[in-house]
Structures are given as C-alpha cells and as structure tokens.
Amino acid sequence: xxxxxxxxxxxxxxxxxxxxxxxxxxxxxxxxxxxxxxxxxxxxxxxxxxxxxxxxxxxxxxxxxxxxxxxxxxxxxxxxxxxxxxxxxxxxxxxxxxxxxxxxxxxxxxxxxxxxxxxxxxxxxxxxxxxxxxxxxxxxxxxxxxxxxxxxxxxxxxxxxxxxxxxxxxxxxxxxxxx
Numbered sequence: 001x002x003x004x005x006x007x008x009x010x011x012x013x014x015x016x017x018x019x020x021x022x023x024x025x026x027x028x029x030x031x032x033x034x035x036x037x038x039x040x041x042x043x044x045x046x047x048x049x050x051x052x053x054x055x056x057x058x059x060x061x062x063x064x065x066x067x068x069x070x071x072x073x074x075x076x077x078x079x080x081x082x083x084x085x086x087x088x089x090x091x092x093x094x095x096x097x098x099x100x101x102x103x104x105x106x107x108x109x110x111x112x113x114x115x116x117x118x119x120x121x122x123x124x125x126x127x128x129x130x131x132x133x134x135x136x137x138x139x140x141x142x143x144x145x146x147x148x149x150x151x152x153x154x155x156x157x158x159x160x161x162x163x164x165x166x167x168x169x170x171x172x173x174x175x176x177x178x179x
Contacts (some may be wrong), residue, residue: 004028005064007072008035008101008133010055011080012088016160017058019147020079020167025174026066031059032139032146035101041137050093057099059136067174069107073100073114078170079163083124089159098126101133108132 011017014032021030034042037054046052060072080088082098100115102108111130119126138144147160168175 003064004061005069006103007060007062007069007107008057008103008136009060009072009076010035010057010097010099010101011076011082012056012096012098013091013155013159014056014058014139014143015146015156016079016088016163017076018145019160019164020075021058021060021072022145022148023164023167023176024062024067024072024075024171025176026063027060027176028063029059029061031061032143033057033059034095034137034139035134036099036131040135044140044143047095048093050095052095054095054137055097055099056095056139057101057136059138069110070114071174073111075167075171075174076100077114077118077121079167082118082126082128083122085127098128100128100130102130103133 018030018032021027034047034054035057037052039052042052042054047054086094086097088096100111102111115126147156150156
C-alpha cells in the first residue's frame with residue numbers, strides 16, 4: 001500500500017478549499033471539517049456562531065511521492081488571502097481564519113519556510129496561524145464534495161469557481177483528469 005500523509009488547512013470556507021484539493025493529482029481525499037475548538041464533535045451551527053472556537057478546515061490526505069507538502073502549501077497560498085484576519089471575502093468570523101495545523105516537526109519547519117517565502121508576495125503581513133494539529137472532526141455529509149454536487153449554486157458560482165479557475169491557471173499540470 002502506498003504511503004500517505006495528511007495536511008490540515010483552513011483558509012476560509014471549507015467548500016472552497018475542498019473543491020481545489022479534491023482536483024489535485026496525488027491527493028487521495030479532501031474532507032471538509034472542523035478543528036481547533038473547545039467542543040468535541042461540533043456541528044456546523046455551533047461552529048458558525050464562532051463560540052466553539054473551531055476553524056473550518058480541510059484534511060488533505062496525499063501521496064508524498066506524487067505531491068509534496070511544500071506543493072500542498074503553495075496551492076494553499078494561491079487559493080486564499082492569508083493577510084485577512086478571520087475572514088475571506090464576505091465570509092467573516094474566527095471559523096474562517098487562515099491556519100496551518102502541522103502533524104510533525106518536518107511539516108512545521110516546511111510551513112515556517114513557506115510562510116516566509118510567501119510573505120514576499122504580500123505587502124500586508126500574513127496572519128496565518130501555525131499550530132500543532134488538534135483533533136479533526138469531519139463536517140456533516142452535506143458539506144462534503146459541495147462544489148461538485150452544487151456547481152450552479154450562487155456561492156459556488158460566485159466564490160468557489162473563481163478560486164478553481166485561479167488554481168487551474170497556475171497549477172494546470174497538477175489537475176486530475178476528471179472521470
């Protein structure tokens with residue numbers, strides 16, 4: 001069996017992040033969920049209030065022989081704005097914070113290097129949190145593969161589709177062939 005690794009990333013609405021990573025060569029799964037809060041097994045409604053402390057995140061399971069953690073982070077910087085505190089576009093609240101959760105010291109070191117490199121592309125400071133990975137709670141089933149299931153829904157069309165387009169322009173060689 002092929003070795004897999006995980007990355008846990010938050011960059012605004014998890015629908016956006018999951019839609020991109022589910023299309024990346026070498027990614028085995030991209031699961032929308034919650035991490036970093038105080039309540040075990042939170043619901044979407046609890047997370048939306050902001051009081052649970054969770055961020056909307058995506059657990060990315062990938063084959064490191066096909067795509068590196070550094071490449072996962074390079075995509076991450078492209079598909080969200082890491083300089084806006086607790087918001088992405090019209091989505092506001094701590095649940096939309098930019099965060100990289102690391103599983104080991106190698107991920108932490110790679111993330112620190114990646115943040116320093118990415119900062120050169122922004123005039124405002126990067127506010128992305130870098131923290132040890134807490135427990136991950138998968139979101140409710142109706143949040144999984146949201147864009148693929150609802151591509152013409154207003155939010156998908158207006159917010160997710162442009163992020164996918166930006167990803168595809170920059171990383172065309174990393175896109176899975178759609179079946």
